[in-house]
Amino acid sequence: MSSADLPLAPDADPAPEDAGPAISFADANAAAMYGRDYRKTLALDDSFKRLDAQDRLAAARRALSAQEVAVMDMAAGRGHALPEIVARTGRTMAFIEGLFLGACAKLARHYETADLGPERLT
16 A cells, blocks of 8 residues: 555544635526626527627626626636736725625615516526
């Protein structure tokens, strides 16, 4: 039995992983909806569906500040992780997390009251 196969000693507790910011299910779902609309505006060939996605994305963006739109485009739209956004922008993690979580909460409130149409569930 090599040393690589030996079990860890009970006192050799690995460093805890950073679980990231605490986000509610509604906020995470709102970020996912924003990301889907963002990607649909870029990828759909059907012009009516693309226009519908553009309208929904524009309405969602009106609920956010310019900085929140930028963070949501990078995170939800393009799939960048928050640490990557920190590295790209030169801002602190606390600042980016605050923008992201604030944007998610605003989007959740927006999507609760918005008329999203019958296609929204797909």
